Every structure is written in structure tokens, then in C-alpha cells.
Amino acid sequence: MNITTFLSRLIARRQGATFILLGFFVVISQLTRLFLLCKSIHSVDFDHSLFFSLGWGFLFDVAAGVLFIAPAAILLAILPKRFFVHTWGRFLAHVGFGLFLAVLIFIAVAEYFFWNEFSARFNFIAVDYLVYTHEVVNNIRESYPMPLIFAGIICGSALLYWLSCRTGLIRFWMNSALEGARKRWLFAGGWSVMVLLAILTIDSEMLPGFSNNYHRELAKNGIWAFCAAFRNNELDYEQFYSTLPLEKAFQTIHAEISSDGSSFVGKDPYDTLRIVHNDGPPLKLNVIQITVESLSASFLGSFNPKSRLTPGLDAIAKNSLVFDNFYATGTRTDRGMEALTLSLPPTPGRSLVKRPHNENLFTLGSVFRSQGYDTAFLYGGYGYFDNMNYFFGHNGYRIVDRAAVDSSDITFANAWGACDEDLFHWTLREADRSYTNGKPFFYFVMTTSNHRPYTYPDNRIDLPSKISGRDGAVKYTDFAIAKLIQDAQSHPWFSNTVFVIVADHCASVAGKSEIPVPNYHIPLIIYTPGGQIAAGHIPDLASQIDYAPTLLGLLNWSYAERFYGWDIRKAKGDRRALIGNYQRLGLFEPGILTVLRPQQGADEYSLSPFTLAQKRRDLNPTDLGETISYYQTASYLYRKRLFQELTPEENARALALIH
Numbered sequence: 001m002n003i004t005t006f007l008s009r010l011i012a013r014r015q016g017a018t019f020i021l022l023g024f025f026v027v028i029s030q031l032t033r034l035f036l037l038c039k040s041i042h043s044v045d046f047d048h049s050l051f052f053s054l055g056w057g058f059l060f061d062v063a064a065g066v067l068f069i070a071p072a073a074i075l076l077a078i079l080p081k082r083f084f085v086h087t088w089g090r091f092l093a094h095v096g097f098g099l100f101l102a103v104l105i106f107i108a109v110a111e112y113f114f115w116n117e118f119s120a121r122f123n124f125i126a127v128d129y130l131v132y133t134h135e136v137v138n139n140i141r142e143s144y145p146m147p148l149i150f151a152g153i154i155c156g157s158a159l160l161y162w163l164s165c166r167t168g169l170i171r172f173w174m175n176s177a178l179e180g181a182r183k184r185w186l187f188a189g190g191w192s193v194m195v196l197l198a199i200l201t202i203d204s205e206m207l208p209g210f211s212n213n214y215h216r217e218l219a220k221n222g223i224w225a226f227c228a229a230f231r232n233n234e235l236d237y238e239q240f241y242s243t244l245p246l247e248k249a250f251q252t253i254h255a256e257i258s259s260d261g262s263s264f265v266g267k268d269p270y271d272t273l274r275i276v277h278n279d280g281p282p283l284k285l286n287v288i289q290i291t292v293e294s295l296s297a298s299f300l301g302s303f304n305p306k307s308r309l310t311p312g313l314d315a316i317a318k319n320s321l322v323f324d325n326f327y328a329t330g331t332r333t334d335r336g337m338e339a340l341t342l343s344l345p346p347t348p349g350r351s352l353v354k355r356p357h358n359e360n361l362f363t364l365g366s367v368f369r370s371q372g373y374d375t376a377f378l379y380g381g382y383g384y385f386d387n388m389n390y391f392f393g394h395n396g397y398r399i400v401d402r403a404a405v406d407s408s409d410i411t412f413a414n415a416w417g418a419c420d421e422d423l424f425h426w427t428l429r430e431a432d433r434s435y436t437n438g439k440p441f442f443y444f445v446m447t448t449s450n451h452r453p454y455t456y457p458d459n460r461i462d463l464p465s466k467i468s469g470r471d472g473a474v475k476y477t478d479f480a481i482a483k484l485i486q487d488a489q490s491h492p493w494f495s496n497t498v499f500v501i502v503a504d505h506c507a508s509v510a511g512k513s514e515i516p517v518p519n520y521h522i523p524l525i526i527y528t529p530g531g532q533i534a535a536g537h538i539p540d541l542a543s544q545i546d547y548a549p550t551l552l553g554l555l556n557w558s559y560a561e562r563f564y565g566w567d568i569r570k571a572k573g574d575r576r577a578l579i580g581n582y583q584r585l586g587l588f589e590p591g592i593l594t595v596l597r598p599q600q601g602a603d604e605y606s607l608s609p610f611t612l613a614q615k616r617r618d619l620n621p622t623d624l625g626e627t628i629s630y631y632q633t634a635s636y637l638y639r640k641r642l643f644q645e646l647t648p649e650e651n652a653r654a655l656a657l658i659h
Helices: 003-012 015-038 048-078 087-118 124-131 133-143 146-166 167-175 181-201 213-219 221-229 244-259 311-317 333-342 364-370 384-392 422-435 467-490 545-553 620-638 648-658
Strands: 275-276 284-293 322-324 374-379 398-402 440-447 496-501 524-527 536-538 560-561 577-580 585-589 592-597 599-608 614-617
Touching: 003 545, 015 087, 015 213, 015 244, 015 422, 048 213, 048 221, 087 124, 087 146, 087 167, 087 221, 087 648, 124 221, 146 648, 213 560, 213 585, 244 620, 275 545, 275 648, 284 422, 284 467, 311 467, 311 496, 333 364, 333 384, 333 440, 333 545, 333 560, 364 374, 364 440, 364 560, 374 422, 384 398, 422 467, 422 524, 467 496, 524 545, 545 560, 560 648, 592 620, 592 648, 599 620
Parallel strands: 284 440, 284 496, 322 536, 374 398, 374 440
Antiparallel strands: 275 560, 322 524, 496 524, 577 585, 585 592, 592 599, 599 614
């Protein structure tokens, strides 16, 4: 039997359409993988692992196709024989086939643009984009030539449809579609078994640990990866990751987090409540924390002498305390917010900012409010995005976002929000209001301008809006921050204020490794125009969870805390940074990266001194135990609701111990 005869017999029945659809699904998925491979041609390794990943990709394409086409298999079993006798029935079948092709090409195009932005198949980001359609649709519309793209999708699907009709494939199938109900339902039952087998036997975690993460991403199927991310948006640590006996994990973490000299309150072995004592008078300074969207350290001339994008920040840095070796905990804005606000490691799955039961947590704002500060969250966009307003609003912060200001307060906006100049104008106004009311203030200010579509007001910098891409957006944000500092000089609270400039995450996290350490390096600059905090450099390794206790230490405060970070200036022993993505959880120590992964897996890598390139090494039990302790205990405290804000009575008792 030749291949033509075999294929003819395969589709010469009602349910033969499922094989036609599966064939198109697999072919288009394979072509998509080929395009993504070409897009990343300089990042992949042309060795056996690449071809191994392509083999895995074919397996996932078939499995995803079986699932994707299951509704069509059921529909074909339901439709009566007479449906394909009538002209209108055949017409609807043709329409359905054309729409199927259009959907496949649309998904392929979406995958290409997603890969272009994130160097990954669909993941949690794609799931979030499906939820927050207003911002995302407007962002896509402003960033890409959508009429041209849709025209291409229509032309591509029309061409495939024409070829299918021209070859007689569809007509041949329809003439064979007049089967009885018994055969139709038997076939549908068989397809259902295939669906069940795909669900039970194929899992993304089956993929081997490719040394090049691009190979791992190429091995995935986009639709399968999207469904997996939707299903696993929260991962139970105890179920999916390596654990220690809980008491041992807390013993380890107690030793870790108290290495800066903080002392524990009470005898509860599962509590992290500690007292921090600093000698001398506390500094009652205002704090404006500017959290900059996607600001990699490499954009700043202070870190990368070749960069010319940040003349304003570079000038500010010369008179500031600069942290040379500071790292983001994650790859998304909500992760940065989580770490900078809660001083907690990035628990697996989605950020705590978007999880249920995230109210009344112990935050940096908690400490400021205990000292009589006005705390506020200021954001240029609509704060319902990523659940930001709910998180900050239910943790004691006032909300000032695009919805809370008058339209006259917005001079320029794009899909993500008002430009940074407008946001900083609101910030100055709120600071004046707090000052007039006689209250010191702590503001968490979140920018949006350094984000696709990279548009900003004209005639501000020497790079034109949008067409300059990321470079223009970075330079505009730099201009806006420098202007904020300049404008603030005329306000009475200026010399009594600390300006913090920190990134939420890097602009890109793509790399050959699953956790590419250099792509987590971000700036932290603390500028005090009144000179209360001395300028200089701190070279020690740290991450965003260390920001809160270090800031409070610089203010010379004594206070009660539950933070996982430490005052980096006072910590003893090896420094470390907690970094990760949605499923990989890392402990980065000088020269070493230990990574936890689902299914109780773990890996350890040696890091080269300058490039931080990774080379797998044998697991060190001590490194593994420390890594597990950080993430296991943090997940436990959140799940048991033990990481809560102190009541006034608890805070008073704790502070009494200080005095």
C-alpha cells in the first residue's frame, strides 16, 4: 500500500476530517517552530540537543493537536448524515474549515510576536494578557501595524483554503462523510481515548534539562504551553518542590535572616518576627521610591560606560548611594512590587500581588505607618491591572492612579498610562498635600513609559517617539526623573526627602540558561539632597528583598519586622540574592547558583567571575538546604497567613523590647 492509498483510506470517512485538521495543525506548528528557530539563530547551539528538542516539539505538536481538535471530533459525531447532503451544510463545513485555518495562522503570528518580545513560548505573561485585554489590545494596536498583520493572516488562510480545494481534498472528504451514527460515535470515542492519553502521559515537565534554554522553549508547543501556564498559575510548594522537615527549614532560615544582627521576638519556631536595633537618632525623612519599568542596569552609564541613554540618572548617581550588585527577584512588575514591598522570596506560580488572601500583610509601608507616615501608591495607568490597586489598597496604601486624577492632569498617554512627567507631577502635588497636613510621606511610584509601544511626548529628548524603540523610552524616562528632581528643589520638603530609584525588573530575561543571572541585574540608587545619607557605593551582592531593611537601616530606625531580607551593610557571612521565574527558584551566591524546579528537582551551577556563564556542577547539600529553606518557609508563612501586619498592640510590645 503506497502513501497515497493510505491517506485516501484515512480520510475517506466522516471523521477523516479530524486527520485533515490534525495534519494542518502539526504542519503549521512545525513551520512556526522553524521561524522561531531562525529568529534565534545566534542563540541556539547546533548540536544534538537542538535536534533532540525538535523531536520533542513534534511530540508536543501531535499531543496539542489531538486536544485542540477534540471539539471538532465530537461535533462531527453529532451532525446527522443529511447535514452533508444539503448545500447549506456543505457551505458551513467550508466556512468552518476556513476559520480553523485562520485561527491556526493567527496563533502562529501571535507566537512569533510573543517570542520576539519575551524569547519564550506562551507562558504566564500570555495568560495575564488574556485577562487584561484593555491595556493589551491597545498596546498591540499602538505597537504593530495591525491592519497589515490581519491582512496577511486572511491572505495566508485563504491561500491554504484554496490549495485544499484545488487538490480536491475537501471535496473528496465530504463525499465520504455520509457515515452512520454508530461508526461516527465509535471514532469519537477513540479520539476521546487519545485525548485522555495525551493529558495523562504528556507533561511539560517531561522535557529534559537542556543546557540551552532556547532549546527547551523550542521543544514546546505554544497552545500546550499556554494551557499549562493557565492551569499552573499557582504551584503548591509542598506538592511540587523539594522540602525539608519544617522545623529544620525554619532553623536554617532563622540563622540566615538574623545574620544582620536582628533578634527574634518570642519562642515560636515558625515565626520570623524580629527586632532591629540601630543606635543613634532616627532620621524622619520623606521617601519617594521611583520604581522604573524594565530598567536594566546595563542601560545606565554608571554600570555600562558604553551607554549614553541616562545622562540624568548618571548625574544623580554621582551624588547618591549606589548599589553595584543589586538583582531583581523576578521577571515581571508584580514580582518587583512583591519583593520591594514585602521583602519575601518569589514563591512559585503567580506573584502574591495577584493571589487571594493578600490583605493586611507585613509591608515596608507597615513600618512607615507605625511611625505616622502617609503611605501611597502612585501609578500612571489604571491600577486594576495586575491587581495592583487591590494589593496596595488592602495593605494600607492610598491609591493615586489614572482613574483618580482629572483628565486635565494627563498631557500624554498611551495604552499603559500617562507619561512619566504627568505621574511625577501628581507625585509632587501629593507630597505638597502631605507636607501641608504635617505628615511625613512614603510613596511607591510606579512608572510606565519604558514599555512597548515606547511612545512619549515630543520635543523632550533627541530620540523620536516610538520609532526609537526601547532606547528612546529609556532616555525619556531618564529625562522625566531628572526633571522631577529639578522641579522638587523648589518645594519646602525637598532637602528632607530621600529619592530612591530602583527597577522592577530587567528589560529582557532571555538567555541560554533558565535563570540567566546577568539579566536580573538592576540599579538601586538612593539620593538624599540634604546629605543625611552619605553618597558612595555598596558592592555587596543583594536583591530586591534586601531593599526594605537596608533603607530602614539607612534611616537609622529601630523597629519590629518580619522581612526575609537583611540590612546589606550589616549582614555577616556570604551575601546572596533570591532570583527566579514562575517555576524555577534560585539562590544566587558568589560564584554559585542553586535552582529548585517542579517535581522535586534541583540543579547547581558554577558561575564564571565576569560573564556569570553557568556550568552544571554537583549539588552541595548545604546550598540546597539553604535554597529550600528560603522558599519552603516563605510559602508556608503566606499559606498559613502568618506573614501579617502587626497590630498596634503587638508593635508596641515589640518596640518596648528595644527600649
